[in-house]
Amino acid sequence: MKLGHMNLGDIKFFAAAIVLAVVVLGLAAGAGTVFYPTQEAAKRGFSVDVDAAGKGAKKEEESDIGTLLSQADAKRGQQLAKKCLACHTLEKGEPNRNCPNIYGVLGGPFAHRADFTYSSGMIAKRKEKGGWDYDDLFAFLAKPSAFIPGTKMTFAGFDKKKDIADMVLYLRTKNDTLPALPAPKPKAAEKKAEAVPAENVKP
Ligand code: HEC
Numbered sequence: 001m002k003l004g005h006m007n008l009g010d011i012k013f014f015a016a017a018i019v020l021a022v023v024v025l026g027l028a029a030g031a032g033t034v035f036y037p038t039q040e041a042a043k044r045g046f047s048v049d050v051d052a053a054g055k056g057a058k059k060e061e062e063s064d065i066g067t068l069l070s071q072a073d074a075k076r077g078q079q080l081a082k083k084c085l086a087c088h089t090l091e092k093g094e095p096n097r098n099c100p101n102i103y104g105v106l107g108g109p110f111a112h113r114a115d116f117t118y119s120s121g122m123i124a125k126r127k128e129k130g131g132w133d134y135d136d137l138f139a140f141l142a143k144p145s146a147f148i149p150g151t152k153m154t155f156a157g158f159d160k161k162k163d164i165a166d167m168v169l170y171l172r173t174k175n176d177t178l179p180a181l182p183a184p185k186p187k188a189a190e191k192k193a194e195a196v197p198a199e200n201v202k203p
Pocket of ligand 1: 118150
């Protein structure tokens with residue numbers, strides 16, 4: 001049917017059909033924005049739980065922190081740190097925002113800023129353990145709320161050990177003196193070779 005041959009009635013009919021289509025599409029899109037976020041949030045929460053209970057715990061045995069750090073990439077950690085910058089400042093001398101500045105946190109005490117009001121969980125950790133080491137940072141960044149019950153840090157945590165290692169290797173550079181890295185654990189095969197006193201750590 002050519003447009004030129006349409007009479008006024010046809011044109012009105014098509015116009016009405018187009019208006020109807022637009023309204024239906026609009027409603028569908030509207031419904032989408034109403035329903036999708038809740039579904040996605042539910043899924044995300046679920047997958048985090050599954051990971052924390054299952055995979056995450058098993059993987060921990062596969063690679064020790066020293067090995068993970070020896071394979072880590074601080075540049076990538078710098079990219080990942082953008083997530084932290086939403087809340088934290090990382091550089092020396094920067095003020096706290098709503099969250100504490102975390103320069104110098106590795107090797108420093110839990111709740112290391114005197115001018116920030118920490119959760120009671122963080123204060124309790126300080127009494128129990130003193131200061132942040134690599135193990136603590138790994139555990140905290142995997143799931144803050146599990147390591148510090150009642151923490152004010154509402155960050156879900158990283159699912160992948162590789163992400164944590166990259167993040168921690170970068171965070172390590174935000175310090176006056178670079179804290180020493182933990183030595184990678186020797187693999188079972190390499191342990192035999194070590195029977196000869198080959199360790200030249202320090203005389
Ligand atoms: C939603 C905001 C938020 C995000 C995102 C966040 N943090 Fe935090 N972080 C906090 C708050 C709030 C505290 C204080 C926690 C408390 O008092 O329990 C904290 C505490 C910490 C501490 C302990 C500081 C101290 O003085 O002992 C470290 C370390 C830390 N965060 C690292 C990180 C890293 C690394 C990232 C990025 C992967 C990150 N945080 C992302 C809010 C955040």
